[in-house]
Amino acid sequence: MGYVSVKGGEEAIREAERLAAKNRLRGGSPLLEVKQVEEQLRAAVDQVMGEGGLYAPELAALAVKQSEGDLMEAAFLLRAYRTTLPRLGYSLPCAPGDLQPMRRISSAFKNIPGGQILGASRDYALHLLDFALMRETNDEEMGEEEAEEADPAALPAVLDLMDAEGIAHTARERAEGQEPHDVTTHGLSFPAHRSARLQALARGETGAMTALAYASLRGYGAVHPTIAELRVGRMPLRVKHPYSGDAVTVGEVEVTECHAICGGIGFVGTFTGEEGEGARFPLGYGLVFGRNERKAIAMSVLDRCVSLENPQAPTEDQEFVLYHIDGVDSMGFVEHLKLPHYVTFQSALDRLRSVHKEEEVMSRDV
Amino acid sequence: MSERARRFRLIADGSDPTLRELAQKLSGEDGFELVREPEVGMVMMRATDIVEGIPFNLGEVLVTQAEVEVGGKRGWFMVMGRNARRALDGAIIDAAAEASHPMWEEAEKALLADREAMARRRRREWGEIMKTKVDFEEV
Numbered sequence: 001m002g003y004v005s006v007k008g009g010e011e012a013i014r015e016a017e018r019l020a021a022k023n024r025l026r027g028g029s030p031l032l033e034v035k036q037v038e039e040q041l042r043a044a045v046d047q048v049m050g051e052g053g054l055y056a057p058e059l060a061a062l063a064v065k066q067s068e069g070d071l072m073e074a075a076f077l078l079r080a081y082r083t084t085l086p087r088l089g090y091s092l093p094c095a096p097g098d099l100q101p102m103r104r105i106s107s108a109f110k111n112i113p114g115g116q117i118l119g120a121s122r123d124y125a126l127h128l129l130d131f132a133l134m135r136e137t138n139d140e141e142m143g144e145e146e147a148e149e150a151d152p153a154a155l156p157a158v159l160d161l162m163d164a165e166g167i168a169h170t171a172r173e174r175a176e177g178q179e180p181h182d183v184t185t186h187g188l189s190f191p192a193h194r195s196a197r198l199q200a201l202a203r204g205e206t207g208a209m210t211a212l213a214y215a216s217l218r219g220y221g222a223v224h225p226t227i228a229e230l231r232v233g234r235m236p237l238r239v240k241h242p243y244s245g246d247a248v249t250v251g252e253v254e255v256t257e258c259h260a261i262c263g264g265i266g267f268v269g270t271f272t273g274e275e276g277e278g279a280r281f282p283l284g285y286g287l288v289f290g291r292n293e294r295k296a297i298a299m300s301v302l303d304r305c306v307s308l309e310n311p312q313a314p315t316e317d318q319e320f321v322l323y324h325i326d327g328v329d330s331m332g333f334v335e336h337l338k339l340p341h342y343v344t345f346q347s348a349l350d351r352l353r354s355v356h357k358e359e360e361v362m363s364r365d366v
Numbered sequence: 367m368s369e370r371a372r373r374f375r376l377i378a379d380g381s382d383p384t385l386r387e388l389a390q391k392l393s394g395e396d397g398f399e400l401v402r403e404p405e406v407g408m409v410m411m412r413a414t415d416i417v418e419g420i421p422f423n424l425g426e427v428l429v430t431q432a433e434v435e436v437g438g439k440r441g442w443f444m445v446m447g448r449n450a451r452r453a454l455d456g457a458i459i460d461a462a463a464e465a466s467h468p469m470w471e472e473a474e475k476a477l478l479a480d481r482e483a484m485a486r487r488r489r490r491e492w493g494e495i496m497k498t499k500v501d502f503e504e505v
Contacts, residue, residue: 049425050425053425053426054408054425054426054427054428055411055425055426055427055428055446056427056428056447056448057447058447058448059428059448082408082426085406085407085408085428086405086407086408087407087408087409087410087426088405088407088408088409088429088431088444089409089410090409090410090412091409091410091411091412091427092412093412093413093414093421094411094412094413094414095413095414096414096416102491102495103495103498110502111502115499115500116499116500116502117495117496117498117499117500118498118499118500119495119498120498121498147490147493147494147496147497148493149486149489149490149492149493150489150492150493150496151489151492152488152489152492153492157416159416170416170417171414171415171416171417171418171419171420178420178421180412180420180421180422180423181422181423182410182423183423184423194415194418194420194422195420195421195422195423196422198415198422199422199423199424199425202422202423202424202425203425235411235413237409237411237427237429237446239409239444241368241370241371241374241442242442243370243440243442244368244370244371246367246368246370246371247371248371248374248375248378249375249378250378250409250427250429250444250445250446251378251427251429251445251446253411253427253446255424259416283416283417284417285415285416285417287413287415287424289424289425303417307417
């Protein structure tokens, strides 16, 4: 049997694609509408937007449908699509205070100004299958009581209060005039600037980030934070009006934000603080598109991990973390192994066969 | 805040049907001229981190923008998502207002009504959210 490079297979490829498309519809159930995916599979849509680096709920839903629920593939589709679009500009940087929360909790303090607001959450429900959903109909009432109207309140950040007490330092003043790095145009280089690190984390793959943050929490790293505040809410997209130069709000983007205090329980390391300012808790920051609390928390852990001056573990190594959390990169590399490697494998095969021959000759000589 | 920016906010609070109706009325018999075809593109959304206060690129947001001329005045509008119709309608309304269209006052009232309706929805939503506020008890 010989191993040689080949070409051809176009007809087989066409048929394989046709078969895959046919399989999606083989069951004969009603066609899944993109709107249904957008409204009823919101966790998937949000994850795909974050990992795809493009906030576009309708198109993310389309990608989820097209990929039959393969979220890494869906994020890949979204990233591929964004390469066809012009970049019309940059928003004005929004700050944590711009977020209008729909949920905010703190695991560091019980009583926080504005209170702990659970919002829409299943955090405290049992992880049991709900068989009632098998029989769900559109006629079913949600049984909601009419809520009283109330003016949305601005909630002060927990970290700001810690800052005021001198136990954590937050950057209240925006660092003006800094042009952030853009990993979509210039790629990553190491050591990476903080803006590049945050961008790479914000578009990282949820599962990979969760795994690496978990590794750090378990001891393969030194960061084990307490969450000062976790927020889900709407962040305004503000641009400069082309005629007047004023800031105008084009719309709102749903985001999840995590402020992590990287000291306390399980903390290994030192407190930070400029000389003469006193000891303070070091902080980690997470901000991601959509509602994705797992990823925002993992981002805040990894942000602190890759900001350490003396990395001691792989989870604190910038290159290890930032290169391997990219879903499109990692799936591409792992899955490329499926593609023909006939030529490269043949050289390995030739070497092994020659070793066999040498062994045969040597055994005869003996 | 300039009149342009104030008007942008007002139009942005309008519902799709309101914008459609107003754009049809305000473009009138003379219609409008396209300065820029509705264009789908991206705006890179920037955020400021809380640790060092530096801006970073959070990710891109899909938007559509359009630019038109009505009565010799230009109008521009941008919306989130792929929505050429709404971008165009917003630009027409902006241009017509800039050209002091006689119906602008009436249009403004319709947009303010939409804003109030949206504010009510938000107040109701917040009321519902506030029912999930935790009331701790000492044990």
